[in-house]
Amino acid sequence: MEMKIYKNEARKRYETLFHDKIAFIEYIEAKNAVYLTHTEVPASLEGRGIGSKLIKNVLDILMEKDAKLAPLCPFVAAFIRKNPVYKSLLASGYHV
Template sequence: MHHKLVDNSEAKRYEFEVEGHLARIEYIKAQDRIYLTHTEVPDALAGKGIGSALVKASLADIKRQGLTLVPLCPFVALFLKRNPEWKELVLKGINIA
């Protein structure tokens, strides 16, 4: 399943539009850092892997931009714990247990 990632910089969020619904990750960018603050997937899309796909696509974009990640969202932190290959993006000193 492939979805088109939209970086909606005006709304400060990454987005997937799926089946007429909007899944999103809200962020704050400051200098060379990006803080992922909240992930939201509509109930209609729950259990379809949309949240994980959105996080993965967002992390790929963060890597492409050369940004340092500060994962404030618990869902993003859990994704990083389960997918340690992305931990290289995380700000040094932040422990993803």
């Protein structure tokens, strides 16, 4: 499943469109880190792995930018626990 990620700066979220529905991760950009605060997948799309794929793609984008991450969203934190390659993104003082 090909997934395109769009950074919607006006709404402060990374988005993807799937079957005319938007799944997203809300963020806050700060001086020291990008805070991923909430992930939402429409109920009609749940159970298809869309949330995990969205998180992976957003983390890959942040990795390319050498950004530091504060995973405030429990779903993002759980994804990083299961995929430790992304632990290098964690800002100082953040653990999953």
